[in-house]
Amino acid sequence: MKQVAERAGVHVSTVSRALNPETRSMVVPESVARVMKAASELGYRLDPVAASLRTGRSKLVGILVPDIATNVFTPILTGATERLSEHGYSVIVAYVGGDSNKQLDLAQGLIARRVDGLILATASRDDPLVSFCIERGVPSVLVNRAEKETRLSGVVSDDLLGAQLAVDHLVELGHSRIAHLGGPREHSTGYLRHRGFIHALAANGLDAASAPTEFAETYTREQGAAAARRLLSAHPEVTAIVAANDLLALGAYDVIREAGLNCPRDISVVGHNDMPLVDMVEPPLTTIRISHKEMGRQAADLLQQAIETLDHPARNVVLPPKLIVRGSTGAPRKGAMKKAAKTAASNKSASISNEV
Amino acid sequence: MKQVAERAGVHVSTVSRALNPETRSMVVPESVARVMKAASELGYRLDPVAASLRTGRSKLVGILVPDIATNVFTPILTGATERLSEHGYSVIVAYVGGDSNKQLDLAQGLIARRVDGLILATASRDDPLVSFCIERGVPSVLVNRAEKETRLSGVVSDDLLGAQLAVDHLVELGHSRIAHLGGPREHSTGYLRHRGFIHALAANGLDAASAPTEFAETYTREQGAAAARRLLSAHPEVTAIVAANDLLALGAYDVIREAGLNCPRDISVVGHNDMPLVDMVEPPLTTIRISHKEMGRQAADLLQQAIETLDHPARNVVLPPKLIVRGSTGAPRKGAMKKAAKTAASNKSASISNEV
DNA sequence: CTGAAAGCGCTAACAT
DNA sequence: ATGTTAGCGCTTTCAG
Numbered sequence: 001m002k003q004v005a006e007r008a009g010v011h012v013s014t015v016s017r018a019l020n021p022e023t024r025s026m027v028v029p030e031s032v033a034r035v036m037k038a039a040s041e042l043g044y045r046l047d048p049v050a051a052s053l054r055t056g057r058s059k060l061v062g063i064l065v066p067d068i069a070t071n072v073f074t075p076i077l078t079g080a081t082e083r084l085s086e087h088g089y090s091v092i093v094a095y096v097g098g099d100s101n102k103q104l105d106l107a108q109g110l111i112a113r114r115v116d117g118l119i120l121a122t123a124s125r126d127d128p129l130v131s132f133c134i135e136r137g138v139p140s141v142l143v144n145r146a147e148k149e150t151r152l153s154g155v156v157s158d159d160l161l162g163a164q165l166a167v168d169h170l171v172e173l174g175h176s177r178i179a180h181l182g183g184p185r186e187h188s189t190g191y192l193r194h195r196g197f198i199h200a201l202a203a204n205g206l207d208a209a210s211a212p213t214e215f216a217e218t219y220t221r222e223q224g225a226a227a228a229r230r231l232l233s234a235h236p237e238v239t240a241i242v243a244a245n246d247l248l249a250l251g252a253y254d255v256i257r258e259a260g261l262n263c264p265r266d267i268s269v270v271g272h273n274d275m276p277l278v279d280m281v282e283p284p285l286t287t288i289r290i291s292h293k294e295m296g297r298q299a300a301d302l303l304q305q306a307i308e309t310l311d312h313p314a315r316n317v318v319l320p321p322k323l324i325v326r327g328s329t330g331a332p333r334k335g336a337m338k339k340a341a342k343t344a345a346s347n348k349s350a351s352i353s354n355e356v
Numbered sequence: 357m358k359q360v361a362e363r364a365g366v367h368v369s370t371v372s373r374a375l376n377p378e379t380r381s382m383v384v385p386e387s388v389a390r391v392m393k394a395a396s397e398l399g400y401r402l403d404p405v406a407a408s409l410r411t412g413r414s415k416l417v418g419i420l421v422p423d424i425a426t427n428v429f430t431p432i433l434t435g436a437t438e439r440l441s442e443h444g445y446s447v448i449v450a451y452v453g454g455d456s457n458k459q460l461d462l463a464q465g466l467i468a469r470r471v472d473g474l475i476l477a478t479a480s481r482d483d484p485l486v487s488f489c490i491e492r493g494v495p496s497v498l499v500n501r502a503e504k505e506t507r508l509s510g511v512v513s514d515d516l517l518g519a520q521l522a523v524d525h526l527v528e529l530g531h532s533r534i535a536h537l538g539g540p541r542e543h544s545t546g547y548l549r550h551r552g553f554i555h556a557l558a559a560n561g562l563d564a565a566s567a568p569t570e571f572a573e574t575y576t577r578e579q580g581a582a583a584a585r586r587l588l589s590a591h592p593e594v595t596a597i598v599a600a601n602d603l604l605a606l607g608a609y610d611v612i613r614e615a616g617l618n619c620p621r622d623i624s625v626v627g628h629n630d631m632p633l634v635d636m637v638e639p640p641l642t643t644i645r646i647s648h649k650e651m652g653r654q655a656a657d658l659l660q661q662a663i664e665t666l667d668h669p670a671r672n673v674v675l676p677p678k679l680i681v682r683g684s685t686g687a688p689r690k691g692a693m694k695k696a697a698k699t700a701a702s703n704k705s706a707s708i709s710n711e712v
Numbered sequence: 713c714t715g716a717a718a719g720c721g722c723t724a725a726c727a728t
Numbered sequence: 729a730t731g732t733t734a735g736c737g738c739t740t741t742c743a744g
Contacts, residue, residue, distance in 0.1 A: 282638030
């Protein structure tokens with residue numbers, strides 16, 4: 001930097017000001033030009049480490065994602081990274097397991113690296129890491145999963161509505177024996193999609209209280225299959241399954257096939273997420289589409305706001321999901337149409353509250 | 357740190373030495389204990405930014421991946437991140453497009469952040485970024501794709517062998533009219549899988565020179581479909597397709613279906629990568645399995661070596677791929693078995709060289 | 713084995 | 729508008 005200063009015939013502090021967009025206006029344009037020229041001639045670039053040490057800021061943000069990053073988290077990551085890098089931020093990714101202490105450690109490590117903010121894709125409905133970030137005053141936002149209470153800004157899909165869309169679609173096809181293949185209830189996704197399912201059933205005049213329901217412990221095809229097996233053996237009468245997630249739905253496919261049944265002839269299945277390739281499985285999966293990449297982008301925006309205006313109110317962005325009808329849903333099998341809700345029931349359930 | 361020093365009754369430099377594993381041995385154990393105690397009581401952690409400014413090292417590594425991170429790069433990333441974080445490194449991910457200048461910029465940004473090393477998942481067969489990293493003396497390794505010449509260490513799958521496995525399998529099933537759906541030839545994967553295809557054909561006594569071949573410009577389902585369309589309209593006689601990649605193979609599925617044909621009855625298809633869910637598409641895809649996560653892990657190991665012993669020889673790790681037979685391959689359709697190689701041809705082609 | 717002191721490269725008061 | 733100066737928190741010679 002000193003060399004640049006000499007070459008441009010100014011003092012280092014002027015170089016600093018000229019090179020930093022935020023302070024550039026303090027310097028007369030002519031000097032700026034000379035500094036820029038000298039810098040590029042010398043191939044000089046500001047040292048972010050030294051700057052970071054001095055300012056406490058870093059233009060770095062940390063993203064914590066679950067280590068099972070095989071599906072929805074990748075587009076969230078790319079969306080967020082893309083947007084963030086447009087604004088000069090770099091992204092440190094930490095893949096975290098379920099261990100809450102290790103999560104805290106990782107977060108502390110990132111904070112020690114002076115990240116300007118954190119994006120958490122890992123939150124449970126009541127997450128100690130969120131408390132931690134708030135205590136430490138680190139600008140943070142949630143993505144994909146929200147907490148029970150809105151303590152931090154975040155962006156999620158309208159999971160309640162998504163599940164309702166699924167149920168409404170099935171009811172329109174004539175189903176009344178609808179079961180739920182639920183996800184982990186400690187995550188807002190699992191919890192809300194279940195609640196959306198229940199509400200939609202009731203709104204369609206079906207018996208929500210006794211609706212067959214099984215929960216998978218994790219969002220995997222295997223756990224989905226296990227839960228589906230429990231579901232179908234206890235309730236052979238069901239004609240349709242609303243799964244909390246595509247992978248779970250695919251697990252249900254496995255079970256349906258191994259039971260010698262056919263989807264959708266014997267049982268209809270609806271997934272959630274519309275992850276890549278589910279349009280190519282057999283049968284192509286009817287599901288609820290979420291734009292995960294857009295979630296990532298908006299989370300990035302939210303985080304930038306949180307960084308810039310430190311004392312901002314927590315704000316929740318809820319993205320609308322969309323029903324994508326493909327081949328895994330159809331009319332219920334003959335003999336199963338008992339007391340079906342004949343009223344055209346679409347959207348009956350659209351106005352229930354969206355608290356987590 | 358000064359506070360810790362006071363509390364432990366030693367000088368800051370002793371604290372520094374005690375807290376750093378590398379220099380801990382210089383300090384008498386008793387002092388170490390006192391320092392550790394004081395530090396944990398004060399909740400003190402070393403500041404990596406300040407340390408980095410002083411030492412020039414950072415315990416940070418950068419990974420450059422193509423921004424189309426929808427498939428194989430995620431497991432590479434998680435594998436590498438997992439392994440690296442075991443050794444105290446954090447990972448900065450940069451998603452890069454094809455623009456070579458932007459790539460250089462991004463890399464420079466990472467270097468400015470004083471990353472200890474770089475993992476490149478983006479390399480073309482002759483990549484300016486590799487030259488750049490070498491010039492700048494930044495420890496770097498390649499993953500998934502290699503260069504024509506081995507200038508840097510790297511880990512790849514044996515792409516040549518993979519393609520051969522595919523061809524041998526098809527020949528064993530009785531095919532002789534085998535076409536290639538190639539990937540971008542500027543990448544080692546596209547280039548080598550094509551060469552493997554050619555060699556295997558020749559090794560099986562088939563006419564390699566005139567084998568129908570079309571190349572997709574990118575590894576996407578859409579480009580795969582486009583290339584497959586060209587392929588099948590020019591060569592309706594083919595009974596089997598060796599695709600350079602699963603996504604390409606899936607594009608071929610689309611075309612086969614739109615032509616009113618059936619896979620595998622009319623045409624067999626083999627993919628490459630064994631990405632998630634290709635076992636669930638219809639028909640389940642026969643493909644070449646690569647352990648991308650393992651590639652990521654080994655790349656991490658290689659990078660650590662490169663960081664530790666600066667003047668090491670470039671070393672190429674080649675991982676063995678595996679044929680996974682599923683439902684997309686079968687005997688050739690009747691009337692198509694012309695001059696099929698009747699000799700049991702398996703592994704005939706196993707010993708050709710593996711240069712990129 | 714430990715203490716002293718000199719910076720790593722930058723930024724932000726403060727002074728001019 | 730620009731120059732002066734004092735560190736940010738650490739590591740690492742160099743002395744003792």
